[in-house]
Amino acid sequence: VVAKRRIRKHELVTVDFPVFVVRLDFINGDSYTARQRRVMMETGLNQLPAEQKKAIMGLARSTGGEPMIDILRTNGFGVEIEGVQHLALLIDGSRVNHNCRPNNMAMEVLALREISVGEEIAHSYAPLGYTYEERKAVLQGWGFRCRCALCSAPPAEREVSDSLRQRLLEIHRTLGQAAGLSRQRIGELVPEALGIIKREELEPQLVEYYQQFAKAYMAVGDLKRAREYVALADEMWLLYGGEEHENIQGMREL
Template sequence: MELFQKFPSLFSWLVLLAILKQPFLLAQLLDPSTCSAGSHKSLSGTQHGLPVCPLPIDEESAAETGTWAPWKRRPYCVEPFMQDDDVTGPEFCLYTFEPFRGDQALSVVTTPVLAATIVDALDDSIVPPRLRVHPSNSLGEDGKINPPFTIEDVSGKGKGLIAQRSIRKWDIVLVDHPALLAHMDMFDVVGSEIRQDILEQSLKQLPEEQREEIWLLDRSMGGEPIEDILRTNIFGVELGLEIPHLGLFPIASRINHDCKPNVFWRYSVRTLAVEVIAMRDIEPGEEITQSYVPLGLSYQDRADDLNNWGFTCTCSLCAASAQQRATSDKNRQQLQHIYYSLNEGASGRSNITAAVVNDLAEEMESLVREEGLEPQLLVYYGVVARAYMCVGDLGAARRYVDLSEELWMRYAGEEQDYLAGMQQLRHELMEREKMAVTDRKSEDA
């Protein structure tokens, strides 16, 4: 059984090997000369005397050069057990950077190449001003002062975040930075004793106050304390080349689960920051909650997924009567059917009319509101827009493209990588509109 079943790896171990062995990509990562002459000044180039594109550092290179900047300590590396004559996996090394995001530190357990790709992200100045000034951010002039929440005991849940003043929809509730990042594949390919050793060392290299904060986090799965803390509190993030890692965010990890949450996360690969955003208005005294599982699942599917976290959900939706749960499940199943119908029409695999698209879109929006699944509109608006394109109602298609784009900006924020799908949708619309203009000109002629 995998240690972290709830975080399905986006890259298998063999795919990771292929990426790291790809000559051209690896050469780019290893060669500082690939940086353009006009590259922005980075932490690596201005504060530590390193080239703008830092070389990967491991125990061997550190011994040869006598330096391991910008990392605070010489890296400590371990080898994966999946090695034979034909397959040699990359080593995993522990890197610690301090100070990070004010008076904190960050420990990273990853490959030397990926560690080199995140050096710029360690620079505090890369965090946008709107996040730096948030009262929960450790980068504030006075540190974390008067955040919009308190950490309190929550019946049956351990510690949790409770709103101490009104929070409006789309407000930033919390800005948090990781204390620990660990390559996900390490948990599959490094022996348990070695893994335990490197994880314990990653905490020992953090400041005492930060360590104490982590040791106070909840434990629910049993076994070795450090891995129990990780299993209970860690979340999936990405580093560098969008390789999946596990991130421990000391404050954000306190946010408990609810199947009808009032906040969502927005993670930035560029800054390593997590923003917790209000999905709706939150009143003083209300618990701040997120969903640990994908939105839109049925009662049984949610229960099965949450079993990986070691608890049974008692939120208002799961604790409702059997009849109410059945109604909710029916609504969610109907939403899946609507998506399928719209997608079939958008792809031309079924005949569909503008009137049908309109009816399905109205029903979809009504069910989304009833079930509190507004984030899923990101997906639904896109398929509605494509369905309208397919039936030739480009005015309606444009309305839904605009709605989709607005939500993408709300949910994805400033991370342009996440907007690629949105840009593709608008491109498709523009091409359809050009074709319509050409057709009208042909008809007029």
């Protein structure tokens, strides 16, 4: 998927809806035989319009075996429905490729930064903040090796990125024990974390780090700064998770 016009930061790029949703344990569990899975997949596929069916069968495959299960594993997005994990297949959304420094969130596709004309729109298959080796291990399950600018960078540059990401986790853990810290120390760690997040283009992680900052300041009795970061966390959860996200109410109660 390539941008045909300039897309502003935080602009909604597209909204895509699943055409095929399957419980994860149906694919990965042992309650069904291979034949039962194939028959049920074919039944579901044949209920779709011919155009959608053709589009699905044209999606990438990577794992081998039953074609429809391969397509789901390669292109599906994990969703939780009433506490149960599912894989959802979105025809257009599935064509948004991977990048370890993504510029959108799925599956309302939201731009995390300005996207230029002709630039590919990408999301990350690996959790944000992972190091190079961690990302590589995750992506092996998708059947490809990432060649984005971050993963293709010289080893020395990757090592710097990895060390910063590891430092970010250290700060998160340290702030989790904020009762033993001084306000001054918290005041040093917060801008350091924000600087790493900006440099590594990990903006979606602000939702979690703003919460951690708020809790740290609450632990040392600095309610003014705590309220500031609660408000910022609330704003970010609304932006990235929407009004119905489970963390919205939790932040308001905090």
